[in-house]
Structure formats: structure tokens, C-alpha cells
Amino acid sequence: MTVLDQAIGRPLAGPAASAVKQGRVVPGFRLSLGVTLVYAALVICLPLATLIFVGAGLGFADYWQVVTSPRALASYRVTLLSAALATAFNTVYGFMLAWVLVRYDFPGRRLLDAIVDLPFALPTAVAGIALTALFAKNGWFGAPLLAMGIKVAYTPIGIAVAMAFTSLPFIVRTLQPVLEELDSAVEEAARTLGAGAFTVFRRVVLPILVPALLAGVSLAFARSLGEFGAVIFIAGNQPYVSEITALVAFIKIEEYDYPAAAAIATVMLGTAFIMLVVTNALQAYARRHEGDRR
Incomplete structure (x- = not known):
């Protein structure tokens, strides 16, 4: 040669x-x-x-007693429901935001694109204080919402708002590269074959985006489960009402009960691990299914 x-x-x-x-x-x-x-x-x-x-190190009996105490169980419920609500909102809004940033050109698009990363750079405590000021009963958003009978600050709704704020970039930044690499010729080919706009989106675009969307959703949900700084300011931290699991573990540390804090933390760790495993399995299935369709 x-x-x-x-x-x-x-x-x-x-x-x-x-x-x-x-x-x-x-x-x-x-x-x-x-x-x-x-x-x-x-x-x-x-x-x-x-x-x-x-x-x-606690032993199984003591470990089970700590992780299944009424206060711990209440914190699991508040954390999981708030994280699920925040992730559901971010799935819809994050998808639309990523779509607009990639598919449309308008004045201020670059500024909006930069603002998406703001929760990454902003200290979570600052975000929590700002959200509390906005959604308090005399805040810009809190006052009109309270007039409609909706209280946000110091409730699980406020926790979901803080979680949604900090986890939104994960979905947007995961979807953006896939949308940018999506060949528009595929959509045009589907339209020439008589498919409508909704059919093109459902049968052509969405299956390609599903693996990336699942990855973004899993990261956003995991981030919401572990959020602490932004939540404690707006949550009110009332036991059995608006107390998250991370705060319960923190309180145990302040009480120098490190084994109990570690036990509660392992529950959060296990939940996040199971969620990531399930998400990876769903991603693999989606890729396999898309490969079979092709």
C-alpha cells in the first residue's frame, strides 16, 4: 500500500x-x-x-424503625409528589421551550437560551429566597393567586415550584441537541406522502425524541428529589405537611444522629437508583422499538 x-x-x-x-x-x-x-x-x-x-450500622430493626417512622413516611410522600408534579410540568414546558429555541428564530432568542441555564449558575438559596418573595401572600404572584384561593408559599405547591425551577434545564438541554440534529427532510418526506402536521409529529418526530426526553425527565426527577437549598425557604418546613426528606436527614445530622441521617439518605439513594435503572430500560426499549420500525 x-x-x-x-x-x-x-x-x-x-x-x-x-x-x-x-x-x-x-x-x-x-x-x-x-x-x-x-x-x-x-x-x-x-x-x-x-x-x-x-x-x-443501625441493625435491621433500628434501621426499619427510622425509615418507616411517621415523620419519615410523610416526608417521602411530600418529596415524591412534589418531584412528580414538578417533573410533569417541566416535561411539557421544557419540551415546548426546547422546540421554540431550536425551530424558531425571533428577537431575544439567544437571551432566552442563556436564561435557561440560570438555575445552574444561581445559588439554590438565592433561588429559594427569590421564589419565596414572589409567591408569598404579599408577593407579585402570591397575592393574586391567594385572591383566587391558591396558596403557594409554605405548601407542597411551593415545593414543586422550587423543584421545577431548579430542574428545568435538564430537560431543555437534553432535548436541544437531538432537535438540532433532526433532519427536516424526514418531516418533508412524510408531508409529501400525505401525513398531517400532528401525524408527522406523533409518528416521525416524537419517536426520535423519546430516548432523549426520558433521559431529561429522569435527570430532572432525580434533581428534584435531592433539591434542598431552594426548597427549605419556600416550603415552610412543617412536619407532616411541607417537610422534605432531605430536611429530615439534615435535622438528624443537627441532632448528631448520624446513623439515622444515613438511613434516611439511603432511602433517597435507593429511590434515585431504581428510577435511573427503570429509565435506562425504557430508553433501551424505545431505541429498540425505533430500530425495528426502521
Whole structure:
């Protein structure tokens, strides 16, 4: 195989192909892999293992008593329902926002696109204070809502609002790249075959977006489950009414009851892990189903 053959694009074979393939490997791969694994072990695996170990130190009977106490069960209910409400809202609104940012050009689009990342940069405590000021009974939004009989601040609705604010970017930023790479020729082909706008969206566009949408929804839900700073200011933190699970664990830490705090935290960890596993299974099924359709 000559240099001319390589220059004109003829495929390499034999030892030459093997040499080129080896040359594509990133230099220092073993060192990079080792550093990555060590970092993952120290920063991710070790804290989680410590959490499980400390929680398991209670013994099964004491552990079960802590995680099934009435106050803990009430906090699970508040946290899960608020996270589900926030995620449901963000699924619809985040999808529409990503669609508008990608498919339409209008004055202020870049500014709106930048504002989407604001919850990432804004400290959660600042977000909680701002939301509390807006939705308090004398706030800009809270006063008219209260006149209609809807109280937001210091209720589970306020918790859902804070969770929705902090988790919205996960859905938008997950959908945007897929929408940008979506070939408009596929939609045009469907229209030329007589499909209406809704049919094109339902049969062509939506199946392609489902895996990305599921990924964004799972990340948003997991973020909502673990949200703390933005929630505690607007929640009111009333036991059995508006107290989230993260706050119950924090209170246990303030009481120097570290095993109980770790036990409650393992429930949150297990819930997030199960949700991610289920989401990954649904994503794999959606990709398989889309591949079969093609």
C-alpha cells in the first residue's frame, strides 16, 4: 500500500490498517483511565459506600424503625409528589421551550437560551429566597393567586415550584441537541406522502425524541428529589405537611444522629437508583422499538 493509495482514500488492509488503528488511540490512555477510575472511586463510590455502611450500622430493626417512622413516611410522600408534579410540568414546558429555541428564530432568542441555564449558575438559596418573595401572600404572584384561593408559599405547591425551577434545564438541554440534529427532510418526506402536521409529529418526530426526553425527565426527577437549598425557604418546613426528606436527614445530622441521617439518605439513594435503572430500560426499549420500525 503506497502513500498515493492512502491519499486517494483506498481502504487500508493488513498490518497497515492495524498500525493506523493503533495510532488513533489517545496517548496516555492507561494513565487517563487510571486517574478516571481513582477519581470515580474517591469522589463517587467511597461516599456512597460510607453512607450505606453507616446506615447499616443501625441493625435491621433500628434501621426499619427510622425509615418507616411517621415523620419519615410523610416526608417521602411530600418529596415524591412534589418531584412528580414538578417533573410533569417541566416535561411539557421544557419540551415546548426546547422546540421554540431550536425551530424558531425571533428577537431575544439567544437571551432566552442563556436564561435557561440560570438555575445552574444561581445559588439554590438565592433561588429559594427569590421564589419565596414572589409567591408569598404579599408577593407579585402570591397575592393574586391567594385572591383566587391558591396558596403557594409554605405548601407542597411551593415545593414543586422550587423543584421545577431548579430542574428545568435538564430537560431543555437534553432535548436541544437531538432537535438540532433532526433532519427536516424526514418531516418533508412524510408531508409529501400525505401525513398531517400532528401525524408527522406523533409518528416521525416524537419517536426520535423519546430516548432523549426520558433521559431529561429522569435527570430532572432525580434533581428534584435531592433539591434542598431552594426548597427549605419556600416550603415552610412543617412536619407532616411541607417537610422534605432531605430536611429530615439534615435535622438528624443537627441532632448528631448520624446513623439515622444515613438511613434516611439511603432511602433517597435507593429511590434515585431504581428510577435511573427503570429509565435506562425504557430508553433501551424505545431505541429498540425505533430500530425495528426502521
